[in-house]
Amino acid sequence: MQKSDFYRGTIHSLASSTIMNLTLKIWRQRNRDDAGKFATYQISNVSPDMSFLEMLDVLNVDLIKKGDEPVAFDHDCREGICGSCGLMVDGRAHGPGRGVATCQVHMRSFRDGDVVVIEPWRAGPFPVIKDLIVDRTSFDRIMQAGGYVSVKTGGAPDGNAIPISKHVSDEAFDAAACIGCGACVAACPNSSAMLFVAAKISHLALLPQGGPERKARALRMVEQMDKEGFGNCSNNYACEAECPKEISVAHIARLNREFLKAKLT
């Protein structure tokens, strides 16, 4: 939320009361093994003030009343911070606008009569569990491979014992703001998780607390990332463009330096 100009969505009508009718093409997949396919739904009376997920809630009520199964999608806080939601909307991770998660997209970004295509994240290491829900536990396994400082509970010195310059601390924060949603992977033509991994490596490499384990962390996390099947970075920058927290690709550059330094020294 630190960026004061993150509200840059495509806005067609501000607080308009125009009611919209939309056609939704939504990916339906029963389970991991099912091939899956698109289903088309008409939805009417969409208010521009609805959030995108509320629009799906309304669709789901219709589906349930008809005896169909509702569209399954992950979501929780609906404030853009938990990282649960993540939909490809018209081919864009988290839909229209910059610096927002899917739950922060409002229907005023669409026009009456639009056809909206909704898909899950598409990436090998994120298998679909059902409909729009994918399995992102690969991210947890990468974090498990050293994405922490090995401090024991109770063994910490006074919080003010290590002064850290505000500039460095702020930069570490910019990286630590990652919500682990996976949009970077979904947006990347190579399904690379470099921005996600870089955010953690960079956060901890910048801070003195992360210093002692710096090399091992870079090596292990990258190794795990490769093992999970994420692709390589080819400087496409789609990750930065679609990241709801607008995390900079400069952190990927730092990850590369950290990794090289660890390999060579």
Added chain:
Amino acid sequence: MKLDAKIPDGPIQQKWSNHRFHLKLVNPANKRRYTILVVGTGLAGASASATLGELGYNVLAFSYHESPRRAHSIAAQGGINAPKNYSNDGDSVWRLFHDTVKGGDYRAREGNVYRLAEVSGSIIDQCVAQGVPFARDYAGYLDNRSFGGAQVARTFYARGQTGQQLLLGAYSALVRQMDAGTVKFFDRREMLDLVIIDGQARGIVARNMINGIMESYVADAVVLATGGYSNAFFLSTNAKASNATAIWRAHKKGALFGNPCFTQIHPTCIPESGHYQSKLTLMSESLRNDGRIWVSKKKGDKRPPGEIPESDRDYYLERLYPAFGNLVPRDVASRRAKEMCDQGYGVGSTGQAVHLDFSDSIKRLGRSVIQERYGNLFDMYKQITAEDPYQTPMRIYPAVHYTMGGLWVDYDLMSTIPGLYVIGEANFSDHGANRLGASALMQGLADGYFILPYTIGDYLASTKFRPVKNDHREFKKAETETERMVKKLVSINGKKTVDEFHRELGKIMWDHVGMARSRAGLKKALKLIPELKSRFWKEVKVTGTDLDLNVELEKAGRVADYFELGELMALDALHREESCGGHFREEHQTAEGEAKRNDARFSYVAAWEYRGPKKSAVLRREPLKFEYAKPSQRSYK
């Protein structure tokens, strides 16, 4: 049943250190032989799992999320308190203790609150060491701010994302233990029952949310860290999945429920925009430092705010509370807003909102100062409402946001069921009838990092455990019962969705068990909730099957529990014939309309015992003694 809080003897400053010395220890080599289940991996659960794992216990941690990092602790904005006195403004453990007991309107235990204040400093040290990027000043030291009306600057913060950074810190400690193999994490599992054998909590039955299979897990102790129950109101600032099922099912197995009616309502939330509203969004109450709250003096005034002249505006908080004005406490500001709307003065298309106007501050301080102070909140508001608060007043309305009540626990954080511990928002312990800002994160982490890991060892070291496997008949019985319940829910095949019932329950709760409660209203709620509940069990429609990922089924089970908990909340509110903290009874107010406590009759914790579906819950009382913080009446005139 006699409730023994087991507060240690001795002066309050020495209670915790003396107690720690007297707690029995588990031999380091034996720790791995003990299995502890931790249900919920938010701040409290993740910090507890990590610390217990590090001590050497065999920990199994469960979450209904895919990852511990999704827990709703992540959404806390403001900060975390600790009396480090880095600001040199006279703060101390003693002062934080006093503020917390007074803020809770003298309905919390002194012993627990003192311990909370005492360990809070270590939390900051721990989090800094993990790499939590707290705000710093230009010298590189930790920055503090004054928060929630506190007169000292003791709040540590990480931009407006303190909860996120603290949770990611606890999560990193947790994954470190997963890496070390001491903690095994079970994702997408929802605890549906507690299993008690020989009077001891010995495990849980959890539904695997991907394939619907009921799984049984055996342990020597069970820890519930499953958060609060604000979603009983349907619309709240809690995350959509936040629920009371784990604590409610434990309550039905014998754990007493403490002060269920103590709920907190936050005054500065973004109001509902339509019937489809799925949840509410909170904005930091710091907005009231520079915003002026007003409504039109004319009922149902539909003019845009800019066209309403000064003479037609009622700055009602400034009128009613000349000394505190717009900065009255959360409960007062919330209640007055509802009152104005109920009388027909509400603004916006729904009439369920009041203005929060920054135009005077912008004129006085300039736009850039306001932008610097509240820029991110203004952006968030604009993003959701498409209105620009620099140009037009915000519309705000109160929303339920935290529950002080929860399962009753003693000083060791153990419930009335031996071996069942409850930590974080899920227990009732430290906030009394009202929680102060920046205290929720503090309590969750205090319980998880620094209290439970000591106290649970005493229980394990001093208790004999019969060897039990998950094919024990009590596990089989619990599996059968939970299976029967989920099968019943998918088989009703009625006409209304789970959310429709949940909204209806939420409306009853908001109207009658919300900000201002009356005897008549509560009695009405006690009639309406059971009626709605019985309709639910006849008319709900859950499509799909139980042996599949089925989001509607998950919601249905939670809503079924909210009916029962909602009824208990109303019952508790009806019995408490006084106003205190977040609990305001219309019959008990001063001539000026302020909350009037009744210490002679109600200075106790109300702990409710479940006695079966057909019988009313029984009240047990734990008297509260105030030896150090003497009760006084609040006044903001």
